[in-house]
Amino acid sequence: MTNYKIEIANRILQVETDKLAERASGCVLLKYGDTSLLVVSQLGEEREGVDFFPLTCQYEERYYAAGRIRGSRFMKREGRPSDRSVLIDRIIDRAIRPRFPEHFKREIQVVATCLSFDKENDPAVLGLLGSSLSLLISEIPWQGPVAAVRIGRHPPTAQQGGKFILNPNYQEREEGELDLLLSAVERPSLSGMVPGELLLNMIEGQGNEVKEDLICQAFEFAKPFLKKLIDFQKEISRKIGKEKIPLSSLSYDPDLKKEVEKFLKGKLEKVLYQKDAPKTEKEIKLLKENLLKETEEKYTPEQALDLFEENLEKILKENILKNDKRPDGRKLDEIREVKAKVGLLPRVHGSAFFSRGLTNVLSVATLGSPHDQQLLDEMELVGKKRFIHYYNFPPYSSGEVRPMRGPGRREIGHGVLAEKALVPLMPNFDDFPYTVLVVSEVISSNGSTSMASVSGASLALMDAGIPIKRPAAGISIGLMEGSDGNQKLLTDIQGAEDSHGGMDFKVAGTEMGITALQMDVKVDGINGKILKEVLDKAKKARLKILTEIGKVISQPRPQLSKWAPRIYVLQINPDKIGEVIGPGGKIINEIIESCGVTIDIEDSGKVFITAEKEEAAKKAIDWVRGITKEVKIGEVFQGKVKRILDFGAFVEILPGQEGLVHISQFLAQRINKVVDVVRVGDIIPVKVIGIDEMGRINLSAKAAGFKPR
Known part of the structure; x- marks a missing residue:
């Protein structure tokens, strides 16, 4: 077996090839510390009639990797992927997808399986590196490599405060003020651009209200290590890489091109720039249908539709790059009209409606007892979670009809992104021992619904009286890039700007700084200069949104909702816990049933009594105090x-x-x-x-x- 080694962050990254998944297109086994991943890439057949690139990325957790057996008494096999697995799937997909040739339609599957987990080294970084390398050494046409590192930063109060950490462990990530996963590529040799320049092509991160400059500094810190990993992969590919399969040349019949251009001339631009998004979508769909009728006798629908999209993208890019003209008439850095309301729903604990243009989100906050915390039983993490955000995207929000089969990868990813944005703002458990669930319902979609969810959820939390530090908001920045390297940034992208643009860079935070960010691209990537411009524009837009929603509610309500349960906390002698619980839980269950309350007890002796009515709580408190009172002789x-x-x-x-x-x-x-x-x-x-x-x-x-x- 052939081994390749490189030192990263004072640890050895080892890559093994040969005699593994021998029938696969590409296969590598990566070891970093005692974390090991097997990553396999497989080339499938051409799929006829598809108008998308059929790439599937799958990250597989195995409980045996952590020396554990799944907790369920009835099912020991791993079931549906955990949210963490889905997030890693998406990270890998977002980093490698842009590197495939345009119009490539053969099915590709990338599977990363965690075989060993040391509770120190992050499988997500290895999964991304392994995916890149397995594709690079395979026969699959792919324009890699992609390098990835995780960057942390010690909090200012720590002994090493202010220092970046390369590939931090889980404790350092938890305690640090910044946690960034960065992937990068080398810019290809193109006219007017710097060949070999490192470009960011994927970002996933969260921060404790960090400044924009800190993100830029993190990229600069990561650059030498990203370059080292790119060169490492290139070296392996030179030695063992397979010959790439030839790409079939894509050429359109000149007569078809002329016919499509003639049919669309004057019509497409008029439809695209009528400043009415729903009407535009309907008329574009109608134009496509009419075009197919015009060309169906001579040409395939796939070619006609490809040329339609090319014409649309050409019109969009030319107008933005040459004339700063957007489809809805906004300036490049202008956000759509913002509206907000709170207290819409009478019996919920907190509710808010947030609107940006045609993107409308209804967010609802619910408070529960410590007993309501989500139990986590995953390969990487066993524990509890007290703040949860869910994101729902029903088909009607985009004017479509399709089956509703529960949350997909997109819903899970967007929900967690908004959750990351709000976690740093939540009060700590000692001050506010409630479990909090926020659900954001996207009821109308026209771009950046995840960032609208941040704003909506922030409003709902304040409406419920939950003492968050301050309001949060989010915005998405897009990019248009010409073949000559000309680039223009777009604030608050929508519609065609999203689908035909080169980037979707989401930034969420408060007036104090950034709490979450996520970027994916369709172009090669962005350099440090563009990164700074994006973050500056996102800050300007975020502050504008915060000003607007601050007119509705600027801080949490002074009291919790009258419909929310109340939690009462008392401290007892830890030696008395058994007496409160009783044999087989007899006493505590009697208190719960008699008083109509929920009781949670910590090993420290802290008792949480949750009740909807004060009288019920008082009765339970007196009961517990009575059980735990130290009776003295003579009383x-x-x-x-x-x-x-x-x-x-x-x-x-x-x-x-x-x-x-x-x-x-x-x-x-x-x-x-x-x-x-x-x-x-x-x-x-x-x-x-x-x-x-x-x-x-x-x-x-x-x-x-x-x-x-």
């Missing part, structure tokens, strides 16, 4: 007789705490039967006269002045 109580035995009676002196009044401790004179002086349910005075080594309480009624009825 006098008014107790309730719970049980009567031949030798005495058990009296409840506090909720959950009972003591024994021996038959000799009722009266000064002798009595024959306990029932002669008390009955079950009687309230009698008792005094604590002893507590044995097992905590059992001995009581006396006569010492407390008891007089029989």
Whole structure:
């Protein structure tokens, strides 16, 4: 087996080839620390009649990689992919997809399987590197390599505050102020551009309200390591790479080109620039249908539609690059009209409507108890999650009809992106022990719905009275690039600017800085200069949106919604936890059922009681306090007789705490039967006269002045 090694971040990255997936187009085994991934690329057959590139990227978690067996008692095989797996699928796809030749339609599948996980080194980086290398050494035509690294940064308060970290471990990512996954390519030799220049072609990251300059500095810090990984892959490819399959030349019949241009002349531009997005979409669809009718006797529909899209893109690019003219008439850095409302829905805990142009999002916030936290049982992570954001994209939002089969990769990815943007703004658990779920419903879509979800979710949180640090908003920046290298940035892209543009760069944050960002491209990538311009334009737009939504609500409401549950916290002696729970959970379940509350207990002795009504919470609090109160000898109580035995009676002196009044401790004179002086349910005075080594309480009624009825 052939091995190749390189040192990155004081760790050895090892690549093994040969005799692995021998029937696959390309296969590599990567090891970094004790994390290992097998990555395989496979070339499929040509698919007739498809108008898209059929690329599938799949990241597979295996519980055995972490030395674990899946937690379910009934199913031990891995089931549907976790959200984390889906996010890695998307990261790989977004980085490698732009490097395939235009018009390439053969099916490609890339599968990355995690075989070993050391809980230190990120499988996502290895998955992306392995995907690049497996494609590079295969016969698949692909214009790689792509290099990837993760960049972290110590928080300012840390001992090494202000320093970037290359490929940080999980603890460093959790504690740091920045977590960026960057992928880059080398610019090909083109006229008017710098050949070999490193270009960012994918970004996925989150930050603790970091400044724009910090993102640019992170890219500069990463450059030498990205270049090192690109050269490493090139070296391996030179030694073992297969010969690439020839690409069939794509040539259109000159007569068809003329016929399409003649048919569209004057019509397409008029439709594209009528400043009415829904009408534009309908009329473009109608134009396509009419074009196919005109050409169906002589030419294939695929060629006619390809030429239609080429003409549309040409018109769009020329107008933007030469005349700064956008389809809806906006300036290049102008955002669409922003509208916002809060408190729309009467019985939910918090609700908001956010609109930017024809992109409309309804966000709803719900508060729950600590018990409602999401349990995470994944290969990489076992734990709990107390802030969750879901994103729904029903077909009607884009004017379509299609089956609704639950969240797809896009919905999961957009939901998590907005979640990342809001996590740094949430209050800590000690101050606000609620579980919070926000659901963003996209009810109308025309570009950048994920960033609209950030704004909508932020508004809903404030409407619910959740004390977030400050409001957040997001914006998407696009790019048009000409063949001569001329580039123009577009703020708040929509419609054709998104589908025919070269970039979608989403940036979310607050007035203080960036909390989340994501970029994917259709062009080669962007350099550091363009990166800075994008972030500056995104900041300007974000502040504009924050100003607009601040007119509706600028800070969280002073009180939680009246419909939200209330959480009461009390501290008990940790040694008393067992007494509150009781044998088999008997006591705690009795409290929950009798009071109508939810109770969560931490090992530290902190008790969280969640109730919809104050009276219910007070009853439960008194009960728990009664159970956990340290009773002292000499104390006098008014107790309730719970049980009567031949030798005495058990009296409840506090909720959950009972003591024994021996038959000799009722009266000064002798009595024959306990029932002669008390009955079950009687309230009698008792005094604590002893507590044995097992905590059992001995009581006396006569010492407390008891007089029989």
